[in-house]
Amino acid sequence: xxxxxxxxxxxxxxxxxxxxxxxxxxxxxxxxxxxxxxxxxxxxxxxxxxxxxxxxxxxxxxxxxxxxxxxxxxxxxxxxxxxxxxxxxxxxxxxxxxxxxxxxxxxxxxxxxxxxxxxxxxxxxxxxxxxxxxxxxxxxxxxxxxxxxxxxxxxxxxxxxxxxxxxxxxxxxxxxxxxxxxxxxxxxxxxxxxxxxxxxxxxxxxxxxxxxxxxxxxxxxxxxxxxxxxxxxxxxxxxxxxxxxxxxxxxxxxxxxxxxxxxxxxxxxxxxxxxxxxxxxxxxxxxxxxxxxxxxxxxxxxxxxxxxxxxxxxxxxxxxxxxxxxxxxxxxxxxxxxxxxxxxxxxxxxxxxxxxxxxxxxxxxxxxxxxxxxxxxxxxxxxxxxxxxxxxxxxxxxxxxxxxxxxxxxxxxxxxxxxxxxxxxxxxxxxxxx
Amino acid sequence: xxxxxxxxxxxxxxxxxxxxxxxxxxxxxxxxxxxxxxxxxxxxxxxxxxxxxxxxxxxxxxxxxxxxxxxxxxxxxxxxxxxxxxxxxxxxxxxxxxxxxxxxxxxxxxxxxxxxxxxxxxxxxxxxxxxxxxxxxxxxxxxxxxxxxxxxxxxxxxxxxxxxxxxxxxxxxxxxxxxxxxxxxxxxxxxxxxxxxxxxxxxxxxxxxxxxxxxxxxxxxxxxxxxxxxxxxxxxxxxxxxxxxxxxxxxxxxxxxxxxxxxxxxxxxxxxxxxxxxxxxxxxxxxxxxxxxxxxxxxxxxxxxxxxxxxxxxxxxxxxxxxxxxxxxxxxxx
Numbered sequence: 001x002x003x004x005x006x007x008x009x010x011x012x013x014x015x016x017x018x019x020x021x022x023x024x025x026x027x028x029x030x031x032x033x034x035x036x037x038x039x040x041x042x043x044x045x046x047x048x049x050x051x052x053x054x055x056x057x058x059x060x061x062x063x064x065x066x067x068x069x070x071x072x073x074x075x076x077x078x079x080x081x082x083x084x085x086x087x088x089x090x091x092x093x094x095x096x097x098x099x100x101x102x103x104x105x106x107x108x109x110x111x112x113x114x115x116x117x118x119x120x121x122x123x124x125x126x127x128x129x130x131x132x133x134x135x136x137x138x139x140x141x142x143x144x145x146x147x148x149x150x151x152x153x154x155x156x157x158x159x160x161x162x163x164x165x166x167x168x169x170x171x172x173x174x175x176x177x178x179x180x181x182x183x184x185x186x187x188x189x190x191x192x193x194x195x196x197x198x199x200x201x202x203x204x205x206x207x208x209x210x211x212x213x214x215x216x217x218x219x220x221x222x223x224x225x226x227x228x229x230x231x232x233x234x235x236x237x238x239x240x241x242x243x244x245x246x247x248x249x250x251x252x253x254x255x256x257x258x259x260x261x262x263x264x265x266x267x268x269x270x271x272x273x274x275x276x277x278x279x280x281x282x283x284x285x286x287x288x289x290x291x292x293x294x295x296x297x298x299x300x301x302x303x304x305x306x307x308x309x310x311x312x313x314x315x316x317x318x319x320x321x322x323x324x325x326x327x328x329x330x331x332x333x334x335x336x337x338x339x340x341x342x343x344x345x346x347x348x349x350x351x352x353x354x355x356x357x358x359x360x361x362x363x364x365x366x367x368x369x370x371x372x373x374x375x376x377x378x379x380x381x382x383x384x385x386x387x388x389x390x391x392x393x394x395x396x397x398x399x400x401x402x403x404x405x406x407x408x409x410x411x412x413x414x415x416x417x418x419x420x421x422x423x424x425x426x427x428x429x430x431x432x433x434x
Numbered sequence: 435x436x437x438x439x440x441x442x443x444x445x446x447x448x449x450x451x452x453x454x455x456x457x458x459x460x461x462x463x464x465x466x467x468x469x470x471x472x473x474x475x476x477x478x479x480x481x482x483x484x485x486x487x488x489x490x491x492x493x494x495x496x497x498x499x500x501x502x503x504x505x506x507x508x509x510x511x512x513x514x515x516x517x518x519x520x521x522x523x524x525x526x527x528x529x530x531x532x533x534x535x536x537x538x539x540x541x542x543x544x545x546x547x548x549x550x551x552x553x554x555x556x557x558x559x560x561x562x563x564x565x566x567x568x569x570x571x572x573x574x575x576x577x578x579x580x581x582x583x584x585x586x587x588x589x590x591x592x593x594x595x596x597x598x599x600x601x602x603x604x605x606x607x608x609x610x611x612x613x614x615x616x617x618x619x620x621x622x623x624x625x626x627x628x629x630x631x632x633x634x635x636x637x638x639x640x641x642x643x644x645x646x647x648x649x650x651x652x653x654x655x656x657x658x659x660x661x662x663x664x665x666x667x668x669x670x671x672x673x674x675x676x677x678x679x680x681x682x683x684x685x686x687x688x689x690x691x692x693x694x695x696x697x698x699x700x701x702x703x704x705x706x707x708x709x710x711x712x713x714x715x716x717x718x719x720x721x722x723x724x725x726x727x728x729x730x731x732x733x734x735x736x737x738x739x740x741x742x743x744x745x746x747x748x749x750x751x752x753x754x755x756x757x758x759x760x761x762x763x764x765x766x767x768x
Contacts, residue, residue: 192629
């Protein structure tokens, strides 16, 4: 019988004072007497954050990250659930590997883990994966993230097939023939540095293709990590037509531009690449007008050795779980682009609805997956203190606002800030059932 | 001459991990001509002219760099640049070792950084590096306690080539760069020679016009500080000089160009086109030349050609750069 009371919080939507009682993984009317208490001191209480686009790197790439370290980082970032991408080694393209990830997550995880299965076997773009069996095993979506399905014909069949299994396909939109040997956004900085560019059109032509395939098949297309003004426009068009198309973007696309590559800083190398200032502004506009359906981090840890290479040779990807909330508050909420409530919605209710995960409302009977946030607290991002194995962030050393004070997943405390006032022994997180 | 290393975002304590850092040992680097000051370029060119005089006098050798060990790390094939650096090192009395792309420990799977750490451990003070990947010199400058001289990094820069081009143009233009205009014709996108030339010339006050097939022009090239001309005729009209760039055969294979013949007919430097420039204008080419493709043989060998002056100037320029890196005084060995 684990129980917990969070006292003196404020409701994330209404701002009203809130005491939340938790018992046995659920929000309850009243906690048992003597339950440990956590003094929120007026901090904001919201449903636990959800990240639909995370690379946990297991199986096979545990030098970069493990399910244990990745979910620990998630908890530190305020997340109570993540969806993990299947571009592991081997690829998550079978029931066995989906079950393996879920069992690792039960044993070592610190948040709920929802695996995403591959669209094609080995992400090779040739043979469909068993979508029905993957769905029954617990896959929440399908994706060939990192290796886009280049054949329109194959994508058509994948969408038709996945639709019956009621799984969305998360589309990494990139025409590989347009990317060529590109390593950063095609523009002045790439020209100055003598690096091959990736034009924005490499993303947008595939977005346009998959919008048409959604229309053709009735399948659910979820557009991954959108980064260009033209892609947002394409998503707007699709929504106007009433198609089952949704889209996500990441904090680095509303925060940085290709200029951040500076003098070959591999920490600013990811795919899609940081785009132009106009694209960054379009990202913010697409968030404001509701074109963007949810936020994700595209958390992509790599080892120091891999990133400590010449720019063209270093792998794409940055970590994001432990900086996501602060970058949202500092660069969207504080400048007035977005209300805190809407920003949190895009990290909580919105992703849950998209992947049909159980809803979390701060009401009795709902899962006790909550995050306590001090939206004003100022702190300095220090990559050496990340729980993730990955230190590859362009935000190291930034002064930001917005801190996760505590994360509670399935009624247990998965992360608690050192400054938090606690009475009694907090229920430790043993296992969160995915 | 150190490149500005200011990061566009706040530099964290203990960073510099991925940054080129001039703080490492206080070493002097030549990573590119972009952001090198006018004074530094003029100083290097003055010194290079002194070395040229010494070399012209015959059988000259200095011992100014006698205590200095230099490594020529050529991860990419090179004849003229590598020979020129090696000869410059010997003329200045430096100890030097060289390796090429074949038969090195890189082919045994060692990382670039480890290979060069090994050399640093052998007390090499200056590393002259050529690599197919842009940014390698900046990367090494941030990681090693050695002076890094860029001998060509991918499609980024080739600053000693840029300096010898400036020296050659200075000779032709009586050292007056203001109001002069150089046309650069050809594969701008993939050319490190073009980037160094544009950076150096604009710093000295000259103008640059580039032209070439649209498939070989990089995005936002104007932002480098040059004009883009629609045709080679437009670029050459009234110019004070022209530089033809080498056309790599692989551009056809990657679908950027239809044929060599079409390129030669549309963009090649022919005697007729050369006459569109000012009467005293000169013709340059970084070599190796594809005669009959980007440059007609009669132009390459014609009276305006400075192609072999360019290679001759490579040696004194590299003497100046090495002396500057080793001592802080480009004229130290003169």
